[in-house]
Amino acid sequence: DAGITQSPRHKVTETGTPVTLRCHQTENHRYMYWYRQDPGHGLRLIHYSYGVKDTDKGEVSDGYSVSRSKTEDFLLTLESATSSQTSVYFCATREWEGPANEQFFGPGTRLTVL
Amino acid sequence: AQSVTQLGSHVSVSEGALVLLRCNYSSSVPPYLFWYVQYPNQGLQLLLKYTSAATLVKGINDFEAEFKKSETSFHLTKPSAHMSDAAEYFCAVPGDGGYQKVTFGTGTKLQVIP
Numbered sequence: 001d002a003g004i005t006q007s008p009r010h011k012v013t014e015t016g017t018p019v020t021l022r023c024h025q026t027e028n029h030r031y032m033y034w035y036r037q038d039p040g041h042g043l044r045l046i047h048y049s050y051g052v053k054d055t056d057k058g059e060v061s062d063g064y065s066v067s068r069s070k071t072e073d074f075l076l077t078l079e080s081a082t083s084s085q086t087s088v089y090f091c092a093t094r095e096w097e098g099p100a101n102e103q104f105f106g107p108g109t110r111l112t113v114l
Numbered sequence: 115a116q117s118v119t120q121l122g123s124h125v126s127v128s129e130g131a132l133v134l135l136r137c138n139y140s141s142s143v144p145p146y147l148f149w150y151v152q153y154p155n156q157g158l159q160l161l162l163k164y165t166s167a168a169t170l171v172k173g174i175n176d177f178e179a180e181f182k183k184s185e186t187s188f189h190l191t192k193p194s195a196h197m198s199d200a201a202e203y204f205c206a207v208p209g210d211g212g213y214q215k216v217t218f219g220t221g222t223k224l225q226v227i228p
Contacts, residue, residue, distance in 0.1 A: 004157075031214070040123070042204060042220040043158075050214060058215065090157055099146040099213040100165040105157030 003027060004106040006091050012112045019078040021109050023091030025071075031094040032074040033103065034058075034066060036087040043090065049074055050097070081113045116141050116209025118188075120219035128227050133192040135222045137179075137205035140186065146213075147188045148206040149179055152221075158204060164188060175199070200226045 003026035013019050023032060031050055035043040035058075045058030047066040055066050063085060065077045078085055088110050092103040121136040139145050146165055150158040162173025169181045175198075179190045190203060205219040 033216075035218075040220060042120075043218040045215060045217075048215065056214075092158075094216075097208075097212060097214045099208045100163065102148060102160045102163060103150075103158075103216060105150075105159065107157050108155075 004091060004093055004104055006089075006106040006109050008109060009107065010110045012114065013081050014114050015082055016080050019081050019111065019113075021076045021089055021091075021111070023074045023076070023106055025074075025091075025093045027093060027095070027104070028071060029093035029095045029104070030071075031097060032068065033092040033094070034064070034074065034076045035090045035092065036060065036085075037090060037108075038087050046076065046089075081111075083113050085111065086113045087111060115217075116145060116207045117217055118147070118205045118207050118219040120203075120205050120222050122222050123220065124223050124225065126225040126227060127195045129197055130194050133177075133190070133195045133199065133224065135190040135203050135224065137188045137190065137219060138186050139188060139205075139207055141207065141209070145207050145209070147179075147181065148208075148216075149173065149177070149188075149190050150204045150206060150218075152202045152204065154201070161190070161203070195224075195226045197226050197228065200224055 033048040034046040044060045049055045049068040091106040117140045148163045149161040152158045172178045202223045
């Protein structure tokens with residue numbers, strides 16, 4: 001299994017505060033993804049990265065930014081958290097973009113914005 | 115754009131009964147398709163994947179799925195449900211922007227009744 005860790009695992013914050021979630025992988029996978037999981041919506045892509053300093057938007061990117069300065073780390077930042085960003089956030093990695101390549105997921109971060 | 119639709123957000127079966135979870139895909143080209151499982155408070159993990167090598171795909175824990183082009187379906191089955199199968203199941207398809215992004219269905223939560 002790919003070694004993927006997420007930190008923090010739980011966070012409670014207040015509206016308007018900045019929040020940064022970290023994803024760390026030990027598998028040297030090229031691709032990294034941030035998803036949010038909400039009831040009735042499944043997993044929705046926020047941003048993804050296809051290499052160091054190479055990122056692109058997903059379907060729900062508004063209010064989120066990302067950075068990838070090293071292969072192993074992918075950061076998700078909520079510049080000014082809102083209650084609508086209360087969710088469970090998952091990081092995933094993928095060795096390369098070949099269509100048969102599966103994703104490997106981290107354990108998730110539960111974020112509550114009050 | 116590639117997409118998948120999962121019919122039934124909740125499915126209940128008795129222990130020992132057949133499990134059938136439905137996934138239909140929308141694709142203009144032969145797709146690659148995945149089923150992932152999410153156990154409570156965990157990240158997703160791969161159950162099985164279709165890569166056009168065979169229409170009947172076997173995965174972990176006795177799950178299997180059959181690709182039916184005429185029905186644009188990739189339903190997940192297991193002959194006999196076990197209590198440990200209680201989880202949420204997601205169908206997924208790579209697509210949109212080459213194969214860099216992966217689109218997930220909204221998920222089906224499986225309840226196994228003793």
